[in-house]
Amino acid sequence: MQDVNRRTFLTFTGLGALSIGALALTGCAPGTSGSAGGGGGAAAGTIRFAWWGGVDRQKAYIASLDSFSKSFPEITVEPEFGDYDAYQERMTTQMAARDVPEVFWIPSPQVLTYRDAGIYRPLDDIDALDLSAFTDAEIKLFQLDGELNTLPKSMFSPILRYNKTFLDQDGVTIPEKLTWEGLSELLIDYAKNNSGGHKGTTYGAYHDMPFESYLRQRGEDLWTKDGKLGASTESVAEWINWWETLRKAGATTSISEQDGIQPGWGDTGGKILMSFANSNHIVDEAPVFPDYEFDQRDLPAFADAEAGYHFTYYSRFAMYQGTEDDRVAAAAELMNFNLNSLDLLKLVGLSAGAPPSAKLLDSYESSASADEQKVIASTRDVATREQRARSEAPAGSGTWRDILVRELEGVTLGDRSVKDASKNFVSAVTSEIEKA
Structure with missing residues (x-):
């Protein structure tokens, strides 16, 4: 994932900012709102809606807007979309020009960066916004430093996925209580003794959310409440060493085999x-890989893992601060559609994560695919776990994954020690945050 300030030549795909007149269709009467401060008025007007994803997601969302327009014929939606990196590039340009879409998705490294840029409109004064599916405690959880200025569009957590076909073929059993040490031993043993010449896993020290879980199990946080890197050099080194043990034992695909x-x-x-x-x-x-069956389970954990290390990541979206008062209600209805519509969920599925509304997830479950049922199971499992507070990535941290990959490349090429790579990572990320 790239920081939004990094300029690239990526071309924004899809329809871009083109208006789709067909999205202003017919249907039921629009909702209304009577709040002060720009939250009132009939739900009408032209609303730009920005999101990212591949072609299938783009098509699904375009199709879903037909359903939306049947309920709100006075609202015209102009879609803006592209791949993840290009989306961030476009948002940077639009933020500089103060020409941001009324409703937009927020890339994970940019949640606080966008907030600090002042582009989120407060949401707690908008009567047209329907948050009835959420408890007061959940709404408080969605807040950023006590302010409700973004909402979750989906949620997911880190997991360990496995090829059940391979597992059954080779008679491998995964212990119910799996530790990091136990997983390492299992993967090394499997790579040496399996019927298909398979490896235990890929070299995956770059995985961001499992890395964050690893840190939280050690009593650290990736990001602190005061906007700093919470990972110590010692924990970063332990994480890299765990992967290096696997790589050197031949339990992972080689760096050349996995092409980086x-x-x-x-x-x-x-x-x-x-x-x-x-x-x-x-x-x-x-x-x-349609010939194989995959399943997933909770990550391994240290025997003395810190309580509350589990976490749910909320992928967020927001309303632009500069939304005209007479369009706030219309933008709110589009946000309601994203939050609460079963029609939308049936079209887009759980590819981007489970809906934050438990009621909506329950309604969708009967139509979920076999793989989506596994997403639902993982979502519900994590929901039952104790979860301590988690902070979003601070401004200036958008390139932290690139920095980690750079240091991992140095280690695997033999250019630097794990100790030096860990120090370099902590120093570089801290410096980027301080300069922001």
């Missing part, structure tokens, strides 16, 4: 027993 530090699933997914991922990734990745 960040392997492509299509190139490696059929060669390994397990992989770290986010709980929603199975929806798009399992079908790449």
Whole structure:
């Protein structure tokens, strides 16, 4: 993932900012709102809606807007979308010009960066916004430093995914209580003794959410409440060493075999027993190998793991601060559609994560695919776990994954020690945050 300030030549794909007149269709009467401060008025007007994703997601959301327009014929939606990196590039340009779409998705490294840039409109004064599916405690959880200025569009958590077909073929059993040491031993043993010449896993020290879980289990946080890097050099070194043990034992695909530090699933997914991922990734990745069955479970944990280390990541969206008063109600209805619509969920599925509304997830479950059922199971499992507070990435931290990959490349090439790579990572990320 790239920081939004990094300029690239990536071309923004799709329809861009083009207006789609067909999205102003017919249907039921629009909702209304009577709040002060720009939250009132009939739900009408032209609303720009920005999100990212591949072609399938783009098509699904475009199709879903037909359903939205049937309920709100007075609202015209102009879609703006592109791939993840290009989306951030475009947002940077739009922020500088103060020409941001009324409703937009927020890339994970930019949640606080966008907030500090002042582009979020407060949401707690908008009567048209329907948050009835959430408890007061949940709404408080969605706040950033006590302010409700973003909402979750989806949620997911880190998991350990495994090829059940390989598991059954080779008679491998995963212990119910799996430790990091136990997983390492299992993967090394499997790579030496399996019927298909498979590896235990890919070299995956770049995995961000499992890395964060590893830190939280050690009593640290990736990001502190006061906007600093919470990872110590010692913990970063332990994380890298865990992966180096696997790599040197031949339990992972080699760096050349997986074509770099960040392997492509299509190139490696059929060669390994397990992989770290986010709980929603199975929806798009399992079908790449239709001859295999995949399943997922909770991550390994230290025997003395710190309480509350589990976490749910909320992928957020927001309303632009500069939304005209007479369009606030219309923008709110579009946000309601994203939050509460079963029609939308049936079109887009759980590829981007489970909906934050438990009621909506329950309604969708009967139509969920087999792989989506596994997303639902993981979502519900994590929901039952104790979770201590988690902070978003601070401004200036958007390149932290690139920095980690750079240091991992140095280690795997033999250019630097794990100790030096860990120090370099902590120093570089801290410096970037301080300069922001």
